[in-house]
Amino acid sequence: MGRARRSRRPNKPIDLYYWPTPNGWKVAIMLEECGLEYRTIPVNIGKGDQFKPEFLAISPNNRMPAIVDHDPLAEFGEGPLPVFESGAILIHLAEKTGRFMPQSRRGQKEMLEFAGGDLTVPCIVLDGEYIQSGWGTPLRG
Numbered sequence: 017m018g019r020a021r022r023s024r025r026p027n028k029p030i031d032l033y034y035w036p037t038p039n040g041w042k043v044a045i046m047l048e049e050c051g052l053e054y055r056t057i058p059v060n061i062g063k064g065d066q067f068k069p070e071f072l073a074i075s076p077n078n079r080m081p082a083i084v085d086h087d088p089l090a091e092f093g094e095g096p097l098p099v100f101e102s103g104a105i106l107i108h109l110a111e112k113t114g115r116f117m118p119q120s121r122r123g124q125k126e127m128l129e130f131a132g133g134d135l136t137v138p139c140i141v142l143d144g145e146y147i148q149s150g151w152g153t154p155l156r157g
């Protein structure tokens with residue numbers, strides 16, 4: 017978990033597979049805060065877009081959010097890099113940009129404690145209302 021290393025490839029916006037739920041918001045907020053260019057591709061989970069083969073090729077657990085990073089750090093090798101699970105995406109973006117990732121081991125541990133607590137609880141969607149997310153905070157979306 018060191019500083020971001022620059023890729024050699026030209027910049028191309030990140031694809032964000034998104035629907036406006038708390039998990040979707042988290043990744044959209046992170047992209048904004050990191051100042052990364054991205055384009056939003058809606059995944060209407062109410063209509064079953066998450067089960068389309070082209071989306072499952074990116075997010076095999078049929079859940080959004082997911083991203084495709086077309087300009088990953090050089091160590092990831094050639095070609096676009098799909099990332100699913102909001103926690104993995106947040107950490108990927110933090111490492112890519114060197115933002116929100118403490119340099120000290122203690123800082124990294126604390127960041128993962130807080131991020132992990134928020135990320136292991138999926139949001140629950142009932143009748144189109146977002147009932148719960150993250151630390152268990154009741155939500156109305």
Ligand SMILES: N[C@@H](CCC(=O)N[C@@H](CS)C(=O)NCC(=O)O)C(=O)O
Pocket residue numbers: 037038039040061066078079080081100101102103135136137138139140141
């Ligand atoms: N652990 C996953 C949870 C993502 C998740 O629960 N996504 C929901 C919407 S918030 C979803 O796509 N549900 C579609 C489905 O279950 O078919 C993450 O953090 O990314």
